[in-house]
């Protein structure tokens with residue numbers, strides 16, 4: 354459906370001559386044309402042809418165009434239907450638009466106009482599909498790596514580039530910087546995304562347990578091994594294996610892992626036969642692995658085998674510009690979880706966040722925000738909700754009326770700086786609106802539809818951002 358080189362249009366018209374003419378014009382433009390002389394025949398064709406758009410004559414014996422459009426929409430929601438109306442029947446054309454037609458053309462249709470309208474309807478369809486696909490990939494807003502800093506942009510870019518490859522990726526970053534999130538993203542971007550992503554924390558298990566977890570064992574391999582147990586390598590077959598805290602892997606296992614990576618075979622404990630594996634390996638650590646290599650703690654050959662590609666996530670304190678977006682995102686996520694909505698964050702609160710040095714990075718930020726969310730009694734965050742070590746960072750200037758924190762610190766557009774959470778969210782919303790409007794050449798209804806909001810809401814937002822002239 355999303356392939357751009359295959360565009361199918363369903364043409365429904367009772368006049369054979371008109372069908373032929375339309376077919377000739379559109380096939381010239383590279384369309385695959387399926388045609389039908391009546392509504393019934395068109396519906397019968399639908400499943401087989403899977404059209405991207407439909408061009409339907411309004412006046413036909415039997416089922417008329419409007420009825421067919423309703424039937425089509427019931428079977429294929431989102432299918433753009435372009436109606437052909439007799440010259441002069443503007444009233445029925447307007448009616449058709451109200452009932453959900455994408456557009457209409459008066460008959461006999463001008464060739465150029467016909468091509469242009471269908472092109473536009475196809476583009477519309479493609480956008481809707483793209484939107485649905487993106488939404489499906491991001492249930493509950495999650496999954497994405499949030500941030501506006503160049504460093505995070507680079508991380509996202511690397512995920513897109515490296516994801517689809519088979520390369521082993523080493524993900525580096527302090528605790529809480531989002532290494533696991535990056536591993537999730539790499540797996541999702543790969544052709545293995547439908548197969549499992551298996552995670553192993555190498556620091557969480559004692560050496561011998563880690564070995565049997567990774568490589569599995571055969572019945573009788575040791576006391577207590579009462580039956581065969583597949584290792585995580587086998588469980589991840591066809592998919593991805595994420596080795597977290599790889600820096601903590603004991604040295605004899607490092608050797609075994611190297612062999613698994615190089616020869617793509619593993620030996621379960623107690624097995625005489627090596628087992629072939631088909632696994633892509635991702636690894637992460639918050640340790641300075643190069644230093645560990647230098648000191649002999651970590652095998653150099655394994656390091657290079659793992660670090661075919663390296664993604665380093667900088668600590669939050671080095672990209673404080675990500676704070677507003679992250680705060681907004683995390684508050685929405687936590688708000689859903691805690692069934693509480695926060696509409697604004699006071700400047701003093703944000704200021705304290707930006708003065709902190711975040712040793713626990715994004716995880717720490719998440720904890721600070723969850724704490725505040727649980728304690729909050731109003732729908733705005735003031736600095737009274739900060740943990741003591743952060744509250745101490747609020748400057749006296751930002752906190753003028755300590756007796757009435759909520760009242761005093763509610764963002765007031767006339768007096769507060771415009772770099773807070775609200776303005777960051779507004780910027781993002783404005784940008785989305787501008788893009789959507791542009792892609793539908795300013796068409797309000799289609800823009801609202803594509804964004805999944807009502808026309809009234811769209812109108813309100815256009816006004817809010819001064820976009821009504823577009």
Ligand SMILES: Nc1ncnc2c1ncn2[C@@H]1O[C@H](COP(=O)(O)OP(=O)(O)OP(=O)(O)O)[C@@H](O)[C@H]1O
Nearest residue numbers: 498499500527528529530531532533534639715716
């Ligand atoms: N850029 C980001 N956007 C959105 N959420 C993030 C981002 N970075 C981190 N998080 C969130 O912060 C929390 C910690 O992230 P994650 O577990 O991936 O960190 P980590 O680097 O693996 O930490 P550790 O080394 O302690 O295991 C998670 O809830 C994650 O979803």
Ligand SMILES: [Mg+2]
Nearest residue numbers: 529532533597
């Ligand atoms: Mg982690």
